[in-house]
Amino acid sequence: MFDILKARLKQKYRTLSYPKGPPPPLPARFAGRPVIGGRPCDTRCRRCADACPVGALQREEGQFPTLDTGKCLFCRECPGVCPTGAISFTREFRLAASSRERLTVTADSQGIPPVRHEIAATIFRRSLKLRQVSAGGCNACEADTNVLTTLAWDIGRFGIQFVASPRHADGLLITGPVTRNMQLALKKPTTRYRLRNS
Amino acid sequence: MNPPILCSLRNGETAVCSQESGVSFEQFRTLLGKGIEAGHRLSALFVVPDDSFDGARLVAVLARPMSGDLQMIGCAVGSSYPALTPGIPAAHWFEREIFEQWGIRPEGHPWLKPIRFQPPRSRSGGRPSLLLPTVGVTEFFRVEGEDVHEVAVGPVHAGVIEPGHFRFQCHGETVYHLEISLGYQHRGIERAVGEGNSPRMRHYIETLAGDSTIGHATAYCRVLEGLAGVRPSPRAEAVRMIAAELERLANHIGDLGAMAGDVGFLPAASYCGRIRGDVLNLTAELCGNRFGRGLIVPGGTGFDLDQTLESELKRRLDDIEADALSAIEQLFETPSVLARFDGVGEVSESLARQIGLVGVAGRASGLPCDVRSEFPYGFYQFVHVPVCTWGTGDCLARALVRRMEIQQSFAAIRALLQSLPADRSPPAVMTLAPRRWVASLTEGWRGEICHVAATDDEGQLAFYKVVDPSFHNWFGLACAMRDQLISDFPLCNKSFNLSYCGHDL
Numbered sequence: 001m002f003d004i005l006k007a008r009l010k011q012k013y014r015t016l017s018y019p020k021g022p023p024p025p026l027p028a029r030f031a032g033r034p035v036i037g038g039r040p041c042d043t044r045c046r047r048c049a050d051a052c053p054v055g056a057l058q059r060e061e062g063q064f065p066t067l068d069t070g071k072c073l074f075c076r077e078c079p080g081v082c083p084t085g086a087i088s089f090t091r092e093f094r095l096a097a098s099s100r101e102r103l104t105v106t107a108d109s110q111g112i113p114p115v116r117h118e119i120a121a122t123i124f125r126r127s128l129k130l131r132q133v134s135a136g137g138c139n140a141c142e143a144d145t146n147v148l149t150t151l152a153w154d155i156g157r158f159g160i161q162f163v164a165s166p167r168h169a170d171g172l173l174i175t176g177p178v179t180r181n182m183q184l185a186l187k188k189p190t191t192r193y194r195l196r197n198s
Numbered sequence: 199m200n201p202p203i204l205c206s207l208r209n210g211e212t213a214v215c216s217q218e219s220g221v222s223f224e225q226f227r228t229l230l231g232k233g234i235e236a237g238h239r240l241s242a243l244f245v246v247p248d249d250s251f252d253g254a255r256l257v258a259v260l261a262r263p264m265s266g267d268l269q270m271i272g273c274a275v276g277s278s279y280p281a282l283t284p285g286i287p288a289a290h291w292f293e294r295e296i297f298e299q300w301g302i303r304p305e306g307h308p309w310l311k312p313i314r315f316q317p318p319r320s321r322s323g324g325r326p327s328l329l330l331p332t333v334g335v336t337e338f339f340r341v342e343g344e345d346v347h348e349v350a351v352g353p354v355h356a357g358v359i360e361p362g363h364f365r366f367q368c369h370g371e372t373v374y375h376l377e378i379s380l381g382y383q384h385r386g387i388e389r390a391v392g393e394g395n396s397p398r399m400r401h402y403i404e405t406l407a408g409d410s411t412i413g414h415a416t417a418y419c420r421v422l423e424g425l426a427g428v429r430p431s432p433r434a435e436a437v438r439m440i441a442a443e444l445e446r447l448a449n450h451i452g453d454l455g456a457m458a459g460d461v462g463f464l465p466a467a468s469y470c471g472r473i474r475g476d477v478l479n480l481t482a483e484l485c486g487n488r489f490g491r492g493l494i495v496p497g498g499t500g501f502d503l504d505q506t507l508e509s510e511l512k513r514r515l516d517d518i519e520a521d522a523l524s525a526i527e528q529l530f531e532t533p534s535v536l537a538r539f540d541g542v543g544e545v546s547e548s549l550a551r552q553i554g555l556v557g558v559a560g561r562a563s564g565l566p567c568d569v570r571s572e573f574p575y576g577f578y579q580f581v582h583v584p585v586c587t588w589g590t591g592d593c594l595a596r597a598l599v600r601r602m603e604i605q606q607s608f609a610a611i612r613a614l615l616q617s618l619p620a621d622r623s624p625p626a627v628m629t630l631a632p633r634r635w636v637a638s639l640t641e642g643w644r645g646e647i648c649h650v651a652a653t654d655d656e657g658q659l660a661f662y663k664v665v666d667p668s669f670h671n672w673f674g675l676a677c678a679m680r681d682q683l684i685s686d687f688p689l690c691n692k693s694f695n696l697s698y699c700g701h702d703l
């Protein structure tokens with residue numbers, strides 16, 4: 001018992017003060033929200049679009065490319081091949097968007113898209129129960145979702161909790177691209193949610 | 199693209215395709231049987247469609263720890279062949295896979311059912327058939343009797359974990375039998391990578407099992423490097439080893455925490471959960487990604503360390519080590535925890551050998567299986583990491599093996615950071631040799647990862663096979679649950695902590 005308490009003292013208080021305090025330090029090589037523009041883009045060049053392994057970059061003749069962060073792997077192939085430096089990755093980690101289109105970054109994009117839903121924020125204030133369904137990802141999403149409940153992040157502080165049944169849940173968190181074999185299993189517990197295709 | 203008939207290769211060495219038809223099936227079976235008896239491991243068993251006749255080649259990769267080499271054996275088979283499983287139980291999951299993927303029937307297989315519910319692959323190389331199996335619909339093993347009941351769990355579980363279906367045949371609390379039915383995470387990565395050159399291949403491999411990104415990416419890069427005859431610089435090899443040991447550290451620490459959580463010892467559970475994140479953050483310092491994406495690239499590494507980063511890593515590693523060792527010590531000094539781990543979910547050494555367990559689970563049962571020392575690759579050729587085994591094969595053993603490996607990994611990383619080779623050469627260009635075969639083994643944190651590949655006449659990848667350690671070990675979990683209490687399943691499951699997506703591919 002004494003040893004347990006001693007170890008407890010040694011492990012210190014570790015819960016982050018974020019969002020009230022500063023965010024935790026990000027690794028120096030972290031790639032966050034991309035920005036396009038700032039430097040001119042060569043009108044005849046297509047290098048970034050050709051280099052992108054997932055087709056996240058679209059390039060119309062004579063215009064800056066657009067970058068779909070819904071597809072992007074953040075592999076940073078594109079800034080490496082760009083001759084003018086028109087694409088770069090910032091350290092902005094707030095990447096969420098409330099619609100599919102808003103995930104796309106263009107030369108006109110300004111700042112981070114707003115995601116706060118005022119009505120939802122009032123209803124679920126300090127109590128939001130989520131059901132997580134994993135459907136064809138690589139388990140990294142699940143791993144990092146679990147990190148949110150560790151004592152460092154402790155999202156329970158905000159009343160956000162992952163629950164064991166869709167019956168207890170206010171919302172659904174789906175990870176992965178949804179494999180064919182998960183379609184049915186995903187439909188069953190989700191029928192009580194209205195899935196919007198956006 | 200026919201496999202070599204019979205050859206022995208070092209880990210990552212290539213062999214030329216053969217024009218001949220391979221050994222006879224009888225010889226094939228005898229070679230395998232004798233090999234397994236002599237203590238070799240079945241690292242892979244698969245079918246390759248044959249270009250020349252209406253059949254296929256059955257290929258086995260036998261890992262031979264005594265001679266430190268891999269034996270590749272090929273033989274021709276038609277639409278069916280006598281099953282190997284009755285004589286070699288370790289082949290049973292492979293043969294189910296062969297039947298599911300190619301429709302080639304191992305006659306006399308005791309348990310021939312789908313393992314992934316994936317569409318059958320066409321031998322002529324066309325698109326897969328439209329006859330789609332329905333996931334989870336198969337004949338489950340059932341125990342009949344008055345008091346016997348069945349418990350079905352999944353595919354969607356209560357926690358934040360991957361999908362899989364478990365069926366227990368119980369009598370009261372006691373589990374007579376557990377059947378594990380997977381395939382929900384099947385994405386078709388193996389086929390996609392085997393279809394040749396796409397810029398996505400490295401990314402597919404990196405997300406094959408996200409927690410083993412380094413292990414799989416290293417196996418994949420070594421396949422390409424073998425085929426191209428390229429050697430990464432010693433510095434790149436050292437960085438790869440640091441990354442691999444960080445991956446092992448993060449997962450082992452996380453697993454001990456999860457096991458602590460399952461027996462209700464919350465202090466260690468919460469410390470370990472946090473410390474695991476701290477280790478992942480070190481990987482993120484290396485490459486910007488907590489799981490190591492983009493770090494291992496064909497020919498070398500995508501990122502290098504400079505002086506500042508080196509000392510930063512050393513400093514943070516020291517802090518993490520102090521925290522981790524204190525948290526783990528708590529776990530192993532609490533009698534109620536030891537009592538819960540002890541004797542739960544035992545797999546004996548002989549059973550482990552028979553069913554072909556690998557990695558942590560194998561070593562916990564007393565098998566000295568560790569690719570790092572048996573078939574050293576990369577920087578493990580220069581640095582010896584001791585093999586940590588235990589003999590009892592229960593949850594306690596699997597926890598103890600992790601504890602020992604955590605200590606070894608800390609020491610190994612520190613030693614590497616002390617003396618990183620200086621040369622920095624950029625990754626070379628990869629031109630793959632045509633008509634070659636290669637088998638590459640790495641030791642992921644779960645265990646042996648095996649990648650086998652072949653190139654066609656143009657030097658493009660034409661065949662790719664991935665065997666994740668979970669492929670060998672899921673059946674081990676089922677065996678460990680025999681005669682155990684169903685309430686011990688979460689603990690047993692965590693003690694194996696197998697990958698669903700790594701299995702399903």
Ligand code: SF4
Nearest residue numbers: 052072073075076078
């Ligand atoms: S970072 Fe990679 S995936 Fe994302 S847009 Fe650039 S090239 Fe494409």
Ligand code: SF4
Nearest residue numbers: 041042045048082086
């Ligand atoms: S952003 Fe750079 S790489 Fe892409 S088209 Fe413009 S100049 Fe070329």
